[in-house]
Amino acid sequence: MQAEHPQVRTGGLSWPFAGAGLPLLYLWLAWSWWFETRSQVVALAVSAPTLDAGIFAAMGLGARMLATLSEAGIYTLWWRSRGLRLPYWRFQCWVAALSATDLVGYSLRRAAEGAPDAGRWMIAALAGPGALSGVHGGMVGFGSLGILTSARVAMTAWAQARGIGRPLAGPLLLTASAWVVTRLIGWWSADLMKGLSPVP
Amino acid sequence: MRPSLRVTMDIAAGATLIAVVLLGAWWTSDRARRWERPRWSSASFELLRPPPAIEPRGGVRWVMAVNPRCPSCLRTLWRFHAMWPLRPGREGLVALIVDTPERPDARSLRRLPPISVWWDRENRWRRRWGHRLYGELLQFDGSGQYVRTISAGEIPRLGGPRAPDDSTAPALEGRGGT
Numbered sequence: 001m002q003a004e005h006p007q008v009r010t011g012g013l014s015w016p017f018a019g020a021g022l023p024l025l026y027l028w029l030a031w032s033w034w035f036e037t038r039s040q041v042v043a044l045a046v047s048a049p050t051l052d053a054g055i056f057a058a059m060g061l062g063a064r065m066l067a068t069l070s071e072a073g074i075y076t077l078w079w080r081s082r083g084l085r086l087p088y089w090r091f092q093c094w095v096a097a098l099s100a101t102d103l104v105g106y107s108l109r110r111a112a113e114g115a116p117d118a119g120r121w122m123i124a125a126l127a128g129p130g131a132l133s134g135v136h137g138g139m140v141g142f143g144s145l146g147i148l149t150s151a152r153v154a155m156t157a158w159a160q161a162r163g164i165g166r167p168l169a170g171p172l173l174l175t176a177s178a179w180v181v182t183r184l185i186g187w188w189s190a191d192l193m194k195g196l197s198p199v200p
Numbered sequence: 201m202r203p204s205l206r207v208t209m210d211i212a213a214g215a216t217l218i219a220v221v222l223l224g225a226w227w228t229s230d231r232a233r234r235w236e237r238p239r240w241s242s243a244s245f246e247l248l249r250p251p252p253a254i255e256p257r258g259g260v261r262w263v264m265a266v267n268p269r270c271p272s273c274l275r276t277l278w279r280f281h282a283m284w285p286l287r288p289g290r291e292g293l294v295a296l297i298v299d300t301p302e303r304p305d306a307r308s309l310r311r312l313p314p315i316s317v318w319w320d321r322e323n324r325w326r327r328r329w330g331h332r333l334y335g336e337l338l339q340f341d342g343s344g345q346y347v348r349t350i351s352a353g354e355i356p357r358l359g360g361p362r363a364p365d366d367s368t369a370p371a372l373e374g375r376g377g378t
Binding site: 185 | 205206208209210216217220223224226227230231235326329330331332333336349350351353354
């Protein structure tokens, strides 16, 4: 591809894990996300699913895999459209690996439910204000905004910057903007889905 | 650089932003809408199955919104029905079938526990009250006035002798919601 488009510039982005670590990483992520999704489905007893929680979680895992592939693809295409080459599979692997921070965030927010005040504030700093007030209203979108999420966004931007060989500012602006937009979509969609029905 | 790809990505980004703005407008409109305060009136719904003889009539009602096509909310109803005798007081448990345009048939009713079943023919629950999650419990007092709503996820906490006082129902005055 580069021979066909000599004007396309590339940078250097290594894999987050070497060799045999990669399949293990993907297996661990798949199991962890399946388990997390299943826990959430069981806890919420939301109305829409008409399937067993495990099957629903498997569908959720499939959707998450597609989302990860799509996210990496969109960033790759975006930079390609700007004449910069981002190695797709390496970057996709970084995106998938960094999703582990979300898993940690979910676990921490759950742990906050039984924690003393000081602990809850510490967890909120790490995993977002959702640890303090649950997942109502704007918290659906921005309840995870803490150190972990900020680090994930920054690392995603860093991986892009490494991949395209450019300064961090541009990828960081792009990634942060995309995160805000997706959070808004999540917040508004959740509100529209539940209406005035309360959620636990 | 590929000018055509750049144009395509710019168009896609613009379309995404427009879609987000439209979603935001829809959300704003939905949040600003003044929903009716729920009220239980036997004239508003169609009785499909009367309450069991042992169940009190005319007292406090706990109404669970269910859709016969939703196995998870039917399971929630069965679970709650099983723990119902543990609760004190003369309170009636009612299943309100929602989001069902056609009159539920006998087969649908057989999937419900032996309690009073009503059909929300006009879909007030969704269209007028603004509620959208099945399996939630709406409490009405003896005169049909709305008391509160408890989400399906909180129902296991109702297993004790008393219901929790901390309802998660949105504020009713102004019906602004969360």
